[in-house]
Amino acid sequence: MSRGRVPLRHSLVTRLLVTSVLIAIAATAATAWLAASTATRAIRQEQGRSLTEDKGVYDMLVGYAATHADWSGAPALIRARSAKLGRRITLMTADRVVIADSGPGPSLVAARPSATVDPLNLDLALTGGTERIDERAVGPFRLPAGERAELRKIAEDQLSCVRRIGSDGRINELPNGRPALTVNGPDKVTAACATKMPALTRAEAKPLGKLGALVTRCAGPPPGYELGVWPDFSTYVQKVDPADLKDPEVAPALSPRELFDLGNKRATARIRGCVEKSRRAVLQPYVAPPALLFVTDPDTGSDQTRFTLSRQNTIRIVTTTGGVLLATILITVLVGRRLIRPLRALTDAADRQTPARVSTQDEIGRLARALNDSAERRDRAEAQRRAMVSDVAHELRTPLTNIRSWLEAAQDDLAPTDGQLLELLHEEAVLLQHIIDDLSDLSAADAGTLRIHPEPTYVRDVLVQAVDSQRAPAHAAGVGLAMEVDGDPVVSADPVRLRQMVGNLVSNGIRYTPRGGSVTVGAQGSTITVRDTGVGIAAENLPKVFDRFWRADESRSRATGGSGLGLAIVRKLADAHGGTVEVDSTPGSGTTFTIRLP
Structure with missing residues (x-):
């Protein structure tokens, strides 16, 4: 993980x-x-x-x-x-x-x-309109009551005519009091009911004449023309002729634009501005x-x-x-x-x-993988525990059964209680004690209570002691023992535990080496090797050699195959020293174990 x-x-x-x-x-x-x-x-x-x-x-x-x-x-x-x-x-x-x-x-x-x-x-x-002068400001342009009544009568007659024809309309009064008829119908209805409505009344003539004179002076029309103003403040043009001025209704139909097109081409906007300016001058005293x-x-x-x-x-x-x-x-x-x-x-x-499904790469995904790994380790540990219990029971059963058998035979006088019986019982007790010691070491290593006492240790001395302790079994098995030490290396290690590791590897090599073979113990610096010429280990079994109670040959007995705990103890002791132990083997050629200390 x-x-x-x-x-x-x-x-x-x-x-x-x-x-x-x-x-x-x-x-x-x-x-x-x-x-x-x-x-x-x-x-x-x-x-x-x-x-x-x-x-x-x-x-x-x-x-x-x-x-x-x-x-x-x-x-x-x-x-x-x-x-x-x-x-x-x-x-x-x-x-x-x-x-x-x-x-x-x-x-x-x-x-x-x-x-x-x-x-x-x-x-x-604020007004939202376009006119600068309020239409309610009429001043002198407002009609007197009499003229308003006359014009109102004309407008009402026109409305009556329109209604008789079948149409309708309404009369609106302008701010100056002049009525205006609005017909809701075609123009021919308006023409049919048209009644003579004076363009200017007597009261309007004087102020509008004054206003026209002001506009004329402001706009400056061509010579021979002057501007007049209607009650709605629109303008007209007339020649300067006293006869025409007596009746403004007969003024020539010449628009301001046509006038200035004939004259100096001035824009009609000037006339509108003059009308507005002149109206302000006339209305100023009245507002x-x-x-x-x-x-x-x-x-x-x-x-x-x-x-x-x-x-x-x-x-x-x-x-x-x-x-x-x-x-x-x-x-x-x-x-x-x-x-x-x-x-x-x-x-x-x-x-x-x-197993939990891992679908993300975040912390939850890591947690799922950790739980899966933990479950796998738990299952593996449980399987190892069950196998270990079974193996321990099997390993302890054999010596205990032998001891019980010989004791029961002696009780029944089937076997003499002589020195030979005591020797047999002693051997079985030693084997039982050896298994218990190995299990105790492994239990301490698993619990983290396995203590080592490192000190400067001469590797050659440790190897000599380990080899000497295995010479008798090697001689009995017909296997030769040899040492190859380069110089006199010194390592920081617990000498007792180091001798135990080397002794277990040498004992294992002797056990799996046929008669006539050899086991060689070597050292170079902080690296120790134990090489045999035995049967070797298949490649698929190499990862299992350090497992507890594992044997390459399942048919081997306790007497010929050991307790199955020696190599497991070697690995635990190597780990406790901060080192490693490795195995390399070729079936039929032999096996080499390498201990590397820090």
């Missing part, structure tokens, strides 16, 4: 972090959008309301200024409108002298006016002077938009916030279920004692 760190891209921490960041970003973005959207909508609503209020106040005061020569009657209008809107309304001159104020409040000397009230120069942003309008908050004196959280906005915020919260919970639950699904699979696999 790999013990390296999980790559960052596969880490469960990274996935959790990315998920948390995404959820936080989504929640933050939704909240920011909600706040911005709600604030924007509320501000737009407030701006619309404020603009409507300002426009209403502006229109009211422009209407008053267009029909009055001063502001003397404005305070009453301002107070009434202020009470209705809940706003402070103030009128000031261009020099910031208060004309009218709806109530006390902060000084507005340095404040920005909401608009300038001037019926002769309208604020097109109130320009005034600065302030529509402000009574407490702060500010005209800025006020943000208020309405019930509708509150419901919208609560609804959207609830939706964001619900979506966040749902995403978190889904992601959490996805993350804990492998953990549940691991739990189920552990409960059923089956």
